[in-house]
Amino acid sequence: MKRHAALLLALLVFFAQTGIARAQQSSESRPGAATETLIRNATVLTVSHGTLRNTDILIRNGKIAAIGQNLRASPSARIIDATDKYVMPGIIDCHSHSMIDAVNEGTLSVTSMVRIRDVLNPTDVDLYRELAGGVTTLNVLHGSANAIGGQNMVVKIKYGRPIEEFIFPGAPPGIKFALGENPKRSNFPALPGQPRRYPATRMGVEETIRDAFTRARNYKAEWDEYRARLARGEKNLIPPRRDLQLEPLVEILEGKRLVHAHCYRADEILMLIRLADEFGFKVRTFQHVLEGYKVASEIARHGAGASTFADFWGYKIEAYDGIPYNAAIMVRHGVNVSVNSDSDERARRLNIEAAKMMKYGGLTEDEALKLITLNPAWQLGIDDRVGSIDVGKDADLAIWNGHPLSVYSRVEMTLIDGEVFFDRQQDLARRAELERERAQLEQAEPNRPPAQGPAPAVPRPRRTAYEYADDIWDGGDYDQ
Amino acid sequence: MIMKKLAANPIKLSVIVLAFAAAIGAQQLNRVVVERVKTGPQGLYAIKNARIVTVAGPVIERGTVVIRDGKIEAVGANVSIPAGAQEIDASGLTVYPGMIDAGTSLGLVEVPTGAPGTVDLSEIGDMNPNAQAIIAINPHSAHVGVTRFNGVTTVATLPRGGIIAGQAAIINLDGTTQWEMALVPAAALVIDFPRVGGGGRAEFAFMQAQQRQPDLTEAIRARDQQVERLRKLLRDAEAYARAQEAYARDNRNVPRPDRNVVLEALVPYVRGERPVIFRADREQEIRAVIRFAEEMKLKPIILGGNDAWKVASLLHEKNIPVILDGVLDLPMREDDPYDLLFENAAKLQKAGVRFCISTGDTGAHVRDLPYHAGMAAAFGLPKDEALKAVTLYPAQILGIADRVGSIEPGKIANLVVADGDLLEPRTNIRYLFINGKQIPLVSRHTELYDQFKDRP
Structure with missing residues (x-):
């Protein structure tokens, strides 16, 4: 009996161990995830410590393990010859509405309870197109219809993987705020028979946010008191009723949730700074912030970042004072500045957007590159993981056939956590096969025009490069 | 009628336009008028020591473009500069057609x-x-x-x-x-x-x-x-x-x-x-x-x-x-x-x-x-x-x-002088001619830049 028990135990231990081994193996069997990758002989734009010529990057377990010359890798390592090529950190887009099936919960002006996490669609093909532009990380934001919008989600573009693998591990949670024309709905006439939504002025936008934080303060006090009494050992206490709208706002007050505030005019930027100072929280980023250059010192003093367009302007009244020198002026005033896309189209060429900032205001190459790498990483609280090429950071990299700040350059390869998610040569090699597949699908019975009944959908209208709205999505419809 | 009379006297007209702009508080209008005043006249210009991308023919590595009365008069490596021409030294710069x-x-x-x-x-x-x-x-x-x-x-x-x-x-x-x-x-x-x-x-x-x-x-x-x-x-x-x-x-x-x-x-x-x-x-x-x-x-x-x-x-x-x-x-x-x-x-x-x-x-x-x-x-x-x-x-x-569309004698002098490749985002335009007039490189955006760049 005892011997049997011992045998059973041994067997259990054995299975348990092989089980663990199997689990480890499965996590390591992905190409590039655990095996080593060596990028050889590249020009490395580290962003944090200058440009290194003829340099190798060794990637191990998805992290940058070494940077230097003549690095050695294990015999099984994948070797990428990057002679005459440029490697930069994967681009971080600090304002995206890619991969979401809904942008705005536009029925209330405070919707802090809704989550972008719930509407992420990992099969959005624009994600692949963004990878092909060297983008690896997105700040996926709720739209700007509401003074306090929904909760954001920071993702890595692991296109082709289940949604769980997109979630950026450890990225601090955030939330969208919005000021000006969009939350007051001035460009969106009310539907017939429906009253206009409050607020309708910039005064009302301020009051809406003030009211929400006043309620959040009360709510926090109720919980603080409850927890204090619990700690004192009081019995038979009834906890306060949970409020899913106010909980995220309490997290803001406690410094646990980052505020990304859509704004344009200088007056509304100052409004939010004063309100945040009064309630004792920080705005992490002002988004768009087209008139940030008029109040750059105030933004710097508050400690907020600014995430703006390079030169997109004039598409509505509050964008009419937008100037392409905005980023440079704010940089020179000590603001942490990023350049974002707010567009699946523009996201594919953020390198060009960054390069423009050398012309408009005279940023250096490194300063321009920071606008799309290290600075947005700080703005999202993930600069310990991504944004520069440093040992220990995630191997999120874009390999270019020329300097990425040149309009003539294009991406050859994009890696995330050391894995290749875009490879131009592979893409080109697969085109004939996809062409055949498309032809076959067109011939397939379900795709033939029906003899009767409703006809197939009419093709969608064209998707233009310049869409005159912020927080646009999927074909250029305004946020609602 | 009044406008016609005023049009004959451009100085008077611009004064009135300025007053009007100021009256409605439209800084933008104001700026545009100021900008016009600075636009150079059609005259005689020579852009020399320039790399010239004519687009019509081969690139001229070092040459001169002569502009007279709104038109391109001459272009080439060995063009002599006419007497009285306003000279622009474009060493290190490139001339392109607009x-x-x-x-x-x-x-x-x-x-x-x-x-x-x-x-x-x-x-x-x-x-x-x-x-x-x-x-x-x-x-x-x-x-x-x-x-x-x-x-x-x-x-x-x-x-x-x-x-x-x-x-x-x-x-x-x-x-x-x-x-x-x-x-x-x-x-x-x-x-x-x-x-x-x-x-x-x-x-x-x-x-x-x-x-x-x-x-x-x-x-x-x-x-x-x-x-x-x-x-x-x-x-x-x-x-x-x-x-x-x-x-x-x-x-x-x-x-x-x-x-x-x-x-x-x-x-x-x-x-x-x-x-x-x-x-x-x-x-x-x-x-x-x-x-x-x-x-x-x-x-x-x-x-x-x-x-x-x-x-x-x-x-x-x-x-x-x-x-x-x-x-x-x-x-x-x-x-x-x-x-x-x-x-x-x-x-x-x-x-x-x-x-x-x-x-x-x-x-x-x-x-x-x-x-x-x-x-x-x-x-x-x-x-x-x-x-x-x-x-x-x-x-x-x-x-x-x-x-x-190209830099050839007889064409309208629409010319751009740049400090690099014209299609590169980082390139700056240094001189600009339209209809043979030198156009000041200012815009609503440079005006706002100048107004706010040094605000403490």
Whole structure:
């Protein structure tokens, strides 16, 4: 009996161990995830410590393990010859509405309870197109219809993987705020028979946010008191009723949730700074912030970042004072500045957007590159993981056939956590096969025009490069 | 009457304009007037020690461009500088012809959203051949200064909307009136060629989603009806022209036909004297335009052309040019290769199709023209061809290559002096000439920059 028990135990231990081994193996069997990758002989734009010529990057377990010359890798390592090529950190887009099936919960002006996490669609093909532009990380934001919008989600573009693998591990949670024309709905006439939504002025936008934080303060006090009494050992206490709208706002007050505030005019930027100072929280980023250059010192003093367009302007009244020198002026005033896309189209060429900032205001190459790498990483609280090429950071990299700040350059390869998610040569090699597949699908019975009944959908209208709205999505419809 | 008198005295006029601008507190107007005062006169200039990319011929590594009375007088490595010329030492700099965007609506829209008073883009109704862009172009738009600051000196301004949107104007980006700016006041007829499922977008996205899925047969019928209406109107214009001619020849026996401004506007186009710009993106639309233009004996230019690469051999055979304004658009179909529209220009160039590259923008972002061309160059279009795609080719397609588009003696002196490759985003424009006048490199944006850059 005892011997049997011992045998059973041994067997259990054995299975348990092989089980663990199997689990480890499965996590390591992905190409590039655990095996080593060596990028050889590249020009490395580290962003944090200058440009290194003829340099190798060794990637191990998805992290940058070494940077230097003549690095050695294990015999099984994948070797990428990057002679005459440029490697930069994967681009971080600090304002995206890619991969979401809904942008705005536009029925209330405070919707802090809704989550972008719930509407992420990992099969959005624009994600692949963004990878092909060297983008690896997105700040996926709720739209700007509401003074306090929904909760954001920071993702890595692991296109082709289940949604769980997109979630950026450890990225601090955030939330969208919005000021000006969009939350007051001035460009969106009310539907017939429906009253206009409050607020309708910039005064009302301020009051809406003030009211929400006043309620959040009360709510926090109720919980603080409850927890204090619990700690004192009081019995038979009834906890306060949970409020899913106010909980995220309490997290803001406690410094646990980052505020990304859509704004344009200088007056509304100052409004939010004063309100945040009064309630004792920080705005992490002002988004768009087209008139940030008029109040750059105030933004710097508050400690907020600014995430703006390079030169997109004039598409509505509050964008009419937008100037392409905005980023440079704010940089020179000590603001942490990023350049974002707010567009699946523009996201594919953020390198060009960054390069423009050398012309408009005279940023250096490194300063321009920071606008799309290290600075947005700080703005999202993930600069310990991504944004520069440093040992220990995630191997999120874009390999270019020329300097990425040149309009003539294009991406050859994009890696995330050391894995290749875009490879131009592979893409080109697969085109004939996809062409055949498309032809076959067109011939397939379900795709033939029906003899009767409703006809197939009419093709969608064209998707233009310049869409005159912020927080646009999927074909250029305004946020609602 | 008062204006006429004042116009004879430009100083008085500008004083009054300044006072007016100040009175309404419009700093922008004020600035534009100040800017005009600084614009140099047409005169005698020599840009020397420059690298000269003439576009018409080989690059001159070190040479001189002489400008006299608005025109290019001489260009070459061994050109002597005429006495009295104002000399510009362009050592280390490159002279290019000013860029041309053949597919904008610059001047017709200041702020597209929230300021309908500044939008003069689309007339009511489907058939507006008598809507002329030149009538409504605002010469004092902030877009003028912002656009030329980047080296774009000439644009075609197109009305949009309906089926016949109106007539496009070609303007140089300098002048105090739109007539001073005009290179060709009525340059082309603009037709948004009827397409299946085209037009009639719902105002709100969610309303659109609620709309009944259009029936394909119904959509095709609607398209065919629109094409038929267009055909009939053009035929009427032909008949109108014949009637007018007959009356002109014999006004005794032929009854006097009533004048009709709509049909009259169409006459030069149905006679093939001026080009017709057709908006068409998808393959079947482009093929339909080619058939229609042939049937109606029009002189077509395709605008858009996202699928033009699929029709390249036919476009080449029929010698029909394409204004590509979708280089930076997202591909139309989910399974399109990611770089399909980046590569479109390169494919057309290889097939020998006449093409040029445009932003297709209504004004604020026409300044991005060089980057549209640059992106095409990153994906296979040779660099010199990319430059031609925004200089000589649009000039040829618009029929103005005898006057602009390259640096050749006799052409209008629209010149850009840059400190690097014209298509690179980091390149700065150092000198700018339009109509042989030196244009100060200021804009609404530089003014705001100067106003705020040193604010503590």
